[in-house]
Each structure stands twice: as C-alpha cells, then as structure tokens.
Amino acid sequence: MMGRSPDFLNVIFAAWAGASDFFAQDRPEFKQNVSNYYEYIRENDLTLTHALLNLQRRRGASATDTVSEEVALTVVKETGAGVVLRGSRLLATLGPISDELAIYHAGNHRMDEEAQRQSFALSIPCDTPGLRFLCRESFDVGRSHFNHPLGSRFEEMDATIFFDDVLVPWDRVFLLGNVDMCNRIGSATQSQGHSGHQVLTRCLVKAEFILGLADLMVETLGSGTVPHVQEQVAELITQRDILKACLRASEADAAPNQWGVMSPATAPLQAGRAQFGRTMYPRMVEIIQLLGTSSLMALPSEADFDSPFAPQLNQYLATDTSNARDRTKLFHLAWDASCSSFSGRQVLYERMFGGNPLRNAMTLFNTYDKEPFRKQVRNFLDSED
Ligand SMILES: Cc1cc2nc3c(=O)[nH]c(=O)nc-3n(C[C@H](O)[C@H](O)[C@H](O)COP(=O)(O)OP(=O)(O)OC[C@H]3O[C@@H](n4cnc5c(N)ncnc54)[C@H](O)[C@@H]3O)c2cc1C
The missing domain is CATH 2.40.110.10 (Butyryl-CoA Dehydrogenase, subunit A, domain 2)
Structure with a gap:
C-alpha cells in the first residue's frame, strides 16, 4: 500500500x-x-x-x-x-x-x-x-x-x-x-520507463491484494452466490489480469535505449498506469465499499474483545464461515482500504501522483502515432469490396 x-x-x-x-x-x-x-x-x-x-x-x-x-x-x-x-x-x-x-x-x-x-x-x-x-x-x-x-x-x-x-x-x-x-x-x-515499470509492478500487487481482500470478505459474509457480488469480484479479476498483461508486455518488448540501457517498453506501462489511476483503483475501492456495506461500520475495536461485552460480540458478529474476531479483523482491513482517511489519500495518490491526468491524456493524444489506424479506416472507405 x-x-x-x-x-x-x-x-x-x-x-x-x-x-x-x-x-x-x-x-x-x-x-x-x-x-x-x-x-x-x-x-x-x-x-x-x-x-x-x-x-x-x-x-x-x-x-x-x-x-x-x-x-x-x-x-x-x-x-x-x-x-x-x-x-x-x-x-x-x-x-x-x-x-x-x-x-x-x-x-x-x-x-x-x-x-x-x-x-x-x-x-x-x-x-x-x-x-x-x-x-x-x-x-x-x-x-x-x-x-x-x-x-x-x-x-x-x-x-x-x-x-x-x-x-x-x-x-x-x-x-x-x-x-x-x-x-x-x-x-x-528513459527514467520515465524505468519508474513506470516500478509503478506498474506496485499497481499489480495492489490489485491482487484488493482482489484477495474482496474474496475473503465475500466468503466471510456468505454472499458468494449473489450474482452482482460475483460480477464485482469478476471485475477485480479482469482489472488484475489487464495490469499483469501490461506489465508482461512491457518486459517482453523491452529493448536497449539510445544510451545502451535495456529499458521496458513504455506504451503498455503508460496504458496500465493511466487506467489504474483514472478508473481502476477508485473502482476497486468502490467495490470494497459495495461488498462490505454496513460490515465496514459494525466494527468493534480490538479492546472490545477483552471487555465484558465480548460474549455478545462473539455471538452476534460470527457468521457461518467466520468467528467474530476474525471477521472483525478482516473488516478493519477492508475499512482501512476503503473508508478511512488513509484510504482516501490512497485514492488521491493513485489519481494524481503520476501528474495531472488531463495533461497526461493531452500528451498521449499529441504524441501517439495514430496514423496506422487512420489508414485502416481510409483503406476501408476506399475499398469497393
Ligand atoms: C498523495 C499525493 C502524493 C504526491 N507525491 C508527490 C511526490 O512525492 N513528489 C512530487 O513531486 N509530487 C507529488 N505529488 C504531486 C502530483 O504530481 C500532483 O498532484 C499532480 O501532478 C497535479 O498537480 P497539482 O496537484 O499541482 O494540481 P493543480 O495545479 O493544483 O491543479 C488542480 C487541478 O486543476 C486542473 N488544472 C490546473 N491547471 C491546469 C492546466 N494547466 N491544464 C490542465 N488542468 C489544469 C486539473 O484538473 C488539476 O488536477 C503528489 C500528489 C498527491 C495527491
């Protein structure tokens, strides 16, 4: 994190x-x-x-x-x-x-x-x-x-x-x-490419952590047969796999740069980073909130389990798959990933740390070689087939 x-x-x-x-x-x-x-x-x-x-x-x-x-x-x-x-x-x-x-x-x-x-x-x-x-x-x-x-x-x-x-x-x-x-x-x-590889590696690990967290929450709440719960976890799986693909592509297409230093391909790094900050990570946090809902608020503290109130906590907060203490420990983590001030800063960080996303998009628009794709369309329009 x-x-x-x-x-x-x-x-x-x-x-x-x-x-x-x-x-x-x-x-x-x-x-x-x-x-x-x-x-x-x-x-x-x-x-x-x-x-x-x-x-x-x-x-x-x-x-x-x-x-x-x-x-x-x-x-x-x-x-x-x-x-x-x-x-x-x-x-x-x-x-x-x-x-x-x-x-x-x-x-x-x-x-x-x-x-x-x-x-x-x-x-x-x-x-x-x-x-x-x-x-x-x-x-x-x-x-x-x-x-x-x-x-x-x-x-x-x-x-x-x-x-x-x-x-x-x-x-x-x-x-x-x-x-x-x-x-x-x-x-x-090309320091951008090297730091981009460090960033995307981190994003992938973070996506895997969120996926693991979500799946444990679903198991604990017993909500795994609900269709939209499955859809939300599937969305996290897809996000994780896209990031993994971008990272692998940057490594597979690595080549020596003009200074003779082996460097990862920047296009897949750029794609993964931009998506992670703009849409993926905010959505991951939203999914944790949607999966957890009131369980993110019904959270006793660690000390409550050593208080006279502990027997009731153990009775009422247990689920079919988890005892009360383990459930509470897991949902403190989910809360810190999606609701706490720590988590709010995490979302802001992922949105902004790589620079103003608008300017990054403008740079991509102005520097990306779009001609091969325009050519495909022109060829189609010119074709009589
Ligand atoms: C949690 C966190 C950690 C960070 N860590 C670091 C760090 O370690 N080192 C570091 O150097 N930086 C760091 N940053 C800074 C980060 O790079 C900037 O937040 C980011 O580049 C946006 O710049 P700004 O915050 O100055 O935005 P501002 O200039 O304050 O702009 C605010 C918003 O106004 C709009 N805007 C303003 N001017 C323009 C313009 N000319 N064109 C387009 N839109 C515009 C945009 O929507 C922009 O997002 C961090 C930021 C955050 C939030």
Missing part, C-alpha cells in the same frame, strides 16, 4: 546514470556529477524523496505551469561553492523519513522558456540548512495493527518543502538553467 517505497527513485537515478551523456550536453561536469551521485546513493543504501512541482499562485489553461518568483523554487545566486535556492516545492512523499531530496522537472508540469532560474536537476541531504518540511496530519494515530492495519504500518507522510537560501554544492547539480533539457529529462533518459 506504499506508493513511494525507496526503489521508485532508485530506478530513476540508475536510469540517469545509464544516460549520463545526456547531462554532459548541458555542462560536461554534470555527467560525472550524476554518475558519482548514483554510486553514492547505491553504496550507502540511501532513501530519496522528490519534489517536482512549484506552488502556483494561479493556474492557467496552458500546457506549462504558471511560475511566479514569489513562490516558485528559484536560483537566487551562484557562488564558487554552488547554487543558492529560495522558494517552495510540492509534494515530497516519504519526505521526513528520507535521507536525500531530489529536485527536477515533471514531464507533465513543463516550464516556459523564460523559467531558466527555476529550471534545474539536483539533489541534497534532507537535513541541509535552510530546508523546512511542512507535513500533513498523520494517518498513523497510534492504534494497533488490528484496529488500523494499514494506517499503523504504511504512513508515507507527504510534505511541502520550503527553501530559505539553501546552498546546493556544485557536485550535486545535474542540470542548470536549460529549460528544454529539464523538461525532457524523463523521456530523454
């Missing part, structure tokens, strides 16, 4: 190191900086967070973000020691428990040409002087694993970051001032 296990950013830096010649196109020394940094985080087993977005004072309809120096992270000075940054960034998931903070551009939050002082790729320790992390309210509220099985285990705090004249040493700078290269960093290095 964690979106940002440390392997997410590890694969991005592995891809950057594999494509280190890309960074040399900005300044020759940046190539070595990327390679050294990759080795440093690998050898020291470091965990990274990243913050790719600027806070915006207003939002426009254009394909680029609205950058204003009052709030955007901006280079205010270059010195012999490095670059000095002031401003803010969103949204560092896992931020407060990470070792290092990476800053670069998201492909779907592009910058305008004049945003040179807001364009860079770099990484610094999270305890660098001048950095502040503003955390949201925690979903781990100190309850037991029985009561809050997910929130008590998988809180991956999201943080807004403020930079108060933070010095980034030169050896931690990978790109600087080159808006076009910053905008293209994910696609040009």
Whole structure:
C-alpha cells in the first residue's frame, strides 16, 4: 500500500546514470556529477524523496505551469561553492523519513522558456540548512495493527518543502538553467520507463491484494452466490489480469535505449498506469465499499474483545464461515482500504501522483502515432469490396 517505497527513485537515478551523456550536453561536469551521485546513493543504501512541482499562485489553461518568483523554487545566486535556492516545492512523499531530496522537472508540469532560474536537476541531504518540511496530519494515530492495519504500518507522510537560501554544492547539480533539457529529462533518459515499470509492478500487487481482500470478505459474509457480488469480484479479476498483461508486455518488448540501457517498453506501462489511476483503483475501492456495506461500520475495536461485552460480540458478529474476531479483523482491513482517511489519500495518490491526468491524456493524444489506424479506416472507405 506504499506508493513511494525507496526503489521508485532508485530506478530513476540508475536510469540517469545509464544516460549520463545526456547531462554532459548541458555542462560536461554534470555527467560525472550524476554518475558519482548514483554510486553514492547505491553504496550507502540511501532513501530519496522528490519534489517536482512549484506552488502556483494561479493556474492557467496552458500546457506549462504558471511560475511566479514569489513562490516558485528559484536560483537566487551562484557562488564558487554552488547554487543558492529560495522558494517552495510540492509534494515530497516519504519526505521526513528520507535521507536525500531530489529536485527536477515533471514531464507533465513543463516550464516556459523564460523559467531558466527555476529550471534545474539536483539533489541534497534532507537535513541541509535552510530546508523546512511542512507535513500533513498523520494517518498513523497510534492504534494497533488490528484496529488500523494499514494506517499503523504504511504512513508515507507527504510534505511541502520550503527553501530559505539553501546552498546546493556544485557536485550535486545535474542540470542548470536549460529549460528544454529539464523538461525532457524523463523521456530523454528513459527514467520515465524505468519508474513506470516500478509503478506498474506496485499497481499489480495492489490489485491482487484488493482482489484477495474482496474474496475473503465475500466468503466471510456468505454472499458468494449473489450474482452482482460475483460480477464485482469478476471485475477485480479482469482489472488484475489487464495490469499483469501490461506489465508482461512491457518486459517482453523491452529493448536497449539510445544510451545502451535495456529499458521496458513504455506504451503498455503508460496504458496500465493511466487506467489504474483514472478508473481502476477508485473502482476497486468502490467495490470494497459495495461488498462490505454496513460490515465496514459494525466494527468493534480490538479492546472490545477483552471487555465484558465480548460474549455478545462473539455471538452476534460470527457468521457461518467466520468467528467474530476474525471477521472483525478482516473488516478493519477492508475499512482501512476503503473508508478511512488513509484510504482516501490512497485514492488521491493513485489519481494524481503520476501528474495531472488531463495533461497526461493531452500528451498521449499529441504524441501517439495514430496514423496506422487512420489508414485502416481510409483503406476501408476506399475499398469497393
Ligand atoms: C498523495 C499525493 C502524493 C504526491 N507525491 C508527490 C511526490 O512525492 N513528489 C512530487 O513531486 N509530487 C507529488 N505529488 C504531486 C502530483 O504530481 C500532483 O498532484 C499532480 O501532478 C497535479 O498537480 P497539482 O496537484 O499541482 O494540481 P493543480 O495545479 O493544483 O491543479 C488542480 C487541478 O486543476 C486542473 N488544472 C490546473 N491547471 C491546469 C492546466 N494547466 N491544464 C490542465 N488542468 C489544469 C486539473 O484538473 C488539476 O488536477 C503528489 C500528489 C498527491 C495527491
């Protein structure tokens, strides 16, 4: 249930190191900086967070973000020691428990040409002087694993970051001032494909977990002969199999990229990711709610089973297939996956973490080679058969 296990950013830096010649196109020394940094985080087993977005004072309809120096992270000075940054960034998931903070551009939050002082790729320790992390309210509220099985285990705090004249040493700078290269960093290095593979692997495991949860709920409630219950579980099976097919296709069609690094095929990864965030995961959570209904609310706490009330709980909450305690434990999990504040953030995360879905769709529309399919239709229209 964690979106940002440390392997997410590890694969991005592995891809950057594999494509280190890309960074040399900005300044020759940046190539070595990327390679050294990759080795440093690998050898020291470091965990990274990243913050790719600027806070915006207003939002426009254009394909680029609205950058204003009052709030955007901006280079205010270059010195012999490095670059000095002031401003803010969103949204560092896992931020407060990470070792290092990476800053670069998201492909779907592009910058305008004049945003040179807001364009860079770099990484610094999270305890660098001048950095502040503003955390949201925690979903781990100190309850037991029985009561809050997910929130008590998988809180991956999201943080807004403020930079108060933070010095980034030169050896931690990978790109600087080159808006076009910053905008293209994910696609040009193919780090997008590698992180996409990590993401889709995670989505598949999550889909399998939801399927297993749903099936156990059905068994516990004894609702497995109800046609629409079967239909809903079948929908989860189909979703799981689509994700598996996309992941397998990305591996089967893997090929060396222009930097000589074996890379998964991006089209099936894109397809699986987009569907998971936009429709599949919100629907999976809805199905858990539909299957569970009032059992998601009729939930004693763990302590209630050690109270004088326990005999009644054991009598009234047992089903034909489950005792009261096991049923309650299972439905606490279903509640934490579909009704709790932890689950609400999960749905938001899956919808948004890969960037604004609308802009992703626009990019797909504008870059996908649709000509072969148009040709089929034209051939049909021209045919006299
Ligand atoms: C739980 C969670 C965790 C996240 N973790 C990270 C992280 O670890 N690192 C990181 O860098 N980012 C992270 N993000 C940020 C994520 O990438 C963004 O939420 C996403 O890219 C959308 O950007 P935004 O939130 O700034 O949307 P906003 O710019 O606030 O836009 C809000 C909505 O307005 C509309 N909109 C506004 N402007 C436009 C436009 N120009 N074109 C089209 N539609 C527009 C869209 O419908 C959009 O969804 C996380 C987000 C969430 C919710």
